[in-house]
């Protein structure tokens with residue numbers, strides 16, 4: 001600790017041995033071509049991940065991975081274009097990654113969208129009550145709730161299958177954590193005007209996370225949910241600059257939108273630090289108001 005010549009040398013409190021070593025891990029990030037998913041792919045690559053499946057319905061997913069691989073100086077990202085609600089597409093991604101790199105054990109199912117509207121509107125002339133359309137509600141739940149849970153369960157399945165194939169049973173802590181799922185919730189999970197479908201989906205992820213946290217540790221897979229506040233992505237930009245500066249920024253402690261890289265950093269923290277479990281709020285001090 002103390003130097004012999006009267007100077008003080010400060011030794012690090014601990015190294016990085018306690019963190020998950022990503023160099024042997026294979027990940028899937030949905031919604032990876034843009035926004036928070038995009039930043040997460042870069043953050044995983046910077047943290048040395050072996051390979052990341054970048055899943056998105058956008059045509060630009062291939063151009064993004066080409067550019068990212070060039071930036072990273074290695075072929076770490078593999079593009080998959082498709083709809084996350086398509087079960088055959090999902091199975092194809094896991095099979096392909098399994099064949100090329102080994103079982104997928106990290107999952108960040110970030111693909112999502114909003115379809116905002118008041119739950120009930122009254123037509124002032126006719127007096128008719130107009131309820132949020134059920135087909136919109138079903139689609140938001142399919143993309144924002146069911147799909148993330150199925151991509152997560154597919155990840156747990158790929159670890160479970162691999163362990164079974166190697167004759168391994170119940171996971172033991174001495175093996176170190178095998179994998180992790182980080183669901184992307186939202187501050188809206190606590191309720192937000194105009195977001196009856198989105199808030200329901202994001203709140204539902206909490207139940208899935210808590211259940212997988214209890215079940216999937218049998219195979220050594222942890223799970224967590226992160227609740228981002230308003231983040232500077234296409235999803236929030238679509239609200240318009242005026243709306244953001246009048247209605248959102250004044251209610252945040254940082255007086256600015258969160259950067260996708262800040263969320264990605266917190267996602268990597270949740271993946272790599274095995275002592276963290278449950279939920280992390282990354283909201284820049286913004287909370288939904290009643």
Ligand SMILES: NC(=O)c1ccc[n+]([C@@H]2O[C@H](COP(=O)([O-])OP(=O)(O)OC[C@H]3O[C@@H](n4cnc5c(N)ncnc54)[C@H](O)[C@@H]3O)[C@@H](O)[C@H]2O)c1
Pocket residue numbers: 030031032033034035036037055056057058082083084085109110111112113143184185186187227228229230231232233234235236
């Ligand atoms: N931006 C925010 O303020 C904020 C806050 C809280 C939570 N989130 C959540 O973070 C996640 C990422 O959002 P973002 O802000 O980066 O949005 P974004 O719109 O920039 O990115 C979402 C990505 O998901 C993809 N996607 C959407 N539906 C898909 C589908 N059916 N199949 C395949 N890909 C699909 C889109 O093509 C897009 O690339 C979402 O789950 C969102 O709900 C965002």
